[in-house]
Amino acid sequence: MRFFLSFLGRRGWLVGSLLGILAGPALAQQPAPTPRDTSFTTHSAYVKAKKQHPTITVARPAVPKTIRTAPNQTYCTLPGGRALQLDVFYPKAKRRQPYPAVLIVHGGGWRSGERSQHVPLAQQLAARGYVAVTAEYRLSTEAPYPAAVQDLKTALRWLRANARTYRVDTTKVAIWGFSAGGQLATLVGTTAGDPLFEAGSCYRSRSSAVQAIIDADGTLAFIHPESGEGDDRKGPSAATLWFGASKTEKPELWQQAAPLNHVSAQTPPILFINSGVARMHAGRDDMRRQLDALGIYSEVQSFPEAPHPFPLFNPWFEPTLLYTVNFLNKVFGR
Template sequence: MPVLSVVLAAALATAPACVEPPPDPTNTYDAAHTYDKLVRTYPDIRIASDALPPGVSKTADLVYAQYGTRCLKLDLYRPPGGRLPVVVLVHGGGWKAGFRAEFVPMALRLAQHGYAAVTVSYRLSGEARYPAAVRDVQAAVGWVREHAAAYGLDPRRIALAGGSAGGQIASLAGLTGTGEGVKAIINIDGLSDFTSELALQYEDDPRKNPSAAGAWFGGRYAEQPALWRAASPIRHVRPGMPPILFIGSGQPRFSAGREEMMARMAAAGVVSDKVILPDTPHSFWLFDPWLQTTVEASVAFLHRNLP
């Protein structure tokens, strides 16, 4: 057994038992609550199915990181076969809410296209401020690499994807620190630049005390400018970075900085692509018919960039 595996096994054997945090009644960012808010405006939407389709297996509640008694878990969905490419999916919720179950429907459909898919939980802003969530997602990528052989995964073909806050986290995790090794990124309606005029209009609104971003950073832009800049994926554009697919809703505020980031990527010789779903709300990926378009665009991008 490799030395690292022996060390990890010993650490897990001596780690204290996991204690699940109590449910947070204020955390209502899920498909059901979002449906109730949107259905009057979009009466034809349907919550995307999370039923396990034939040929797709699920391995649930795998611990990928532990801090004292606090365990972070992921669920793995995979089709038959081995050396599978992997997509790690990061849920949204304004850095303060959300559940990994948000991306189960997309994970299942990716699995039907031949990809293993991993949905992850991470520490929200009420538990740990920036950059904890980014580090958690990077730890999940590390777990996938470390356990690839055991689950029939290809450690050289890993992509990160996320929606809303999860899109921003996925982008940042793939561009910084131990995100090294991520080969492609899909940012679904997530910010690229916290410091852009459009983002500050909403994320630094003085009427919100604090705003969702302000709570994550521990202060408004004037108070924590270095953090707001460092957390902006646009600040980390460089030659050799992973290609990014941007999938956007009809609500421009949630993709603030996207066009500027794509321009910088082009100047750095890095591939990017953009798919916009007009007349759609934020959180469109939770619902049919929009999820299918999201999956099709993602699969086409992954086929090109995660062969």
């Protein structure tokens, strides 16, 4: 034993060197983290909104005791080693019948925000019998349009691939999004099977289709009389940074990303939940007219007095949750 320990002592440098050589290439392959844009956080939104709404509070309901959480699940590893992650919130109760699911998409102008902002919503949905997933996606600081759309479709495919683990009813999957996340959610929901947005090798045998959409203050059209997106007079707008070009330079991209331009007979039912900021639901009424003509159910719930980030704050969090649950229960026949 003394000889063995002595050998290790004399040869420790060799072992360390070998480990360094072996680990070196792997470490070199890890992608450098992208600097995070923190311009939109729950706190910054609260400070701004409180100036006009002094009685509001950040929505932090108690964590239900009837749910489980599976945090930081990698739903796809991109070339270069970038791991995209999500969190799953699901009912503890085991039953024969699977649960419907909701993918939740955060906002932040396609360049800020994070999935943790909607953990309270996900927890409350799980307590009401839904498998709720909060997913990250690549922001414009990391990758331009359409990467975010492709990521979210991959998250939906992951959800179906893991349906057995979380007891998901793959025929009843919804997507919910706020602000830029609402635009993304509606674009994801209206482009089922579009090869432009189905990218990468992760779970390609699975479907990314959804059976319901909830759009909370997400624009439906970029080049539209009601739209305020793309005003670059004070520097590149959030949308311009996402597209990598202004609406005059590449209008085809801005039109391509507008959910209004993808309505078809395959579009699922949609719930629009809106604040009093009209430009945040540009194209909504036009979209509803198209849906009506196709016989597709849609619904609008509004908070005329509310600021744009209303889903994050009381008194609007609870009614937003209830509107969401009531709509999904109706669409999914629960």
